[in-house]
Amino acid sequence: MIGSLRGEIIYKGLDRAELQTNGIGWEVFLPQRELAKLALNEKKELFIHHHVAEGADVLYGFLNRDDKQVFEMLLSVSGIGPRISLSVLSVACGQRILQAIAEADVAFFEQVRGLGRKGSQRIIVDLKSKVGQIKELDLQDKVGNQAVNQALRGLGFTKEEVSEALKELPNNVKEEDEIIKYALRQLGKNG
The missing domain is CATH 1.10.150.20 (5' to 3' exonuclease, C-terminal subdomain)
Structure with missing residues (x-):
């Protein structure tokens, strides 16, 4: 089973990208909102779901x-x-x-x-x-409390923007001020 692939984006289509790793180009289908974040010639790691159905092997990729x-x-x-x-x-x-x-x-x-x-x-x-069983996806578990969310919302960011900025929050970023700084950097990239 393929769990993840790391390489260079060498092609972007409407619903897929090609990721080249060690000379092999892997065609990977991605959600539209994640495909839009990829740039050609960018090095990226994609988390892969390998789907086998009706004799076809298809790779689905995600940024987290x-x-x-x-x-x-x-x-x-x-x-x-x-x-x-x-x-x-x-x-x-x-x-x-x-x-x-x-x-x-x-x-x-x-x-x-x-x-x-x-x-x-x-x-x-x-x-x-x-x-209810999936704690690692719960924003409150990552953030610890509502203070970060309220601070960012108070700066004029929408709930969706805050959620998007914090979705890839590294596990080593735990203090509220560090989380806010991280989120502001992410929001600055997207804005």
């Missing part, structure tokens, strides 16, 4: 392990395949998806192309009990 884990959770839902799961992750990061599941936000999932009301409800029903 959390999104890969949410992708795999979505695949566990009956009737939800890799394309729909990838479409869900194209709409929002894993943290936001887990929030939508916990809040039974059917409207959030209905905005995903190819996923209707029944599929949206099935995701919520099948995964709601699992969401």
Whole structure:
């Protein structure tokens, strides 16, 4: 099984990128919002889900392990395949998806192309009990309390911007002031 690949982005398409590692080009499908963050000739590590179905081997890639884990959770839902799961992750990061599941936000999932009301409800029903078990994706566990979130929101950033900035927070960044500095650097890159 392939867990991750590190290399250079040598091609970007509409729904995939090619990552070259040691002379081998790996075609990897990515969520749209993550594909947009990649630049040609950039060195990147992608966390890989290797999917085998109907004789085809397909690689799905993510910029962080959390999104890969949410992708795999979505695949566990009956009737939800890799394309729909990838479409869900194209709409929002894993943290936001887990929030939508916990809040039974059917409207959030209905905005995903190819996923209707029944599929949206099935995701919520099948995964709601699992969401409470995933502590490593919980922003409050990473941040420790609401102070960081409130400070960044007080500076005019939206809830979504703050969540996006903190989703790849390194484990060694634990103090509130360090977390705020990290988030501001991330928000500065995106702005």
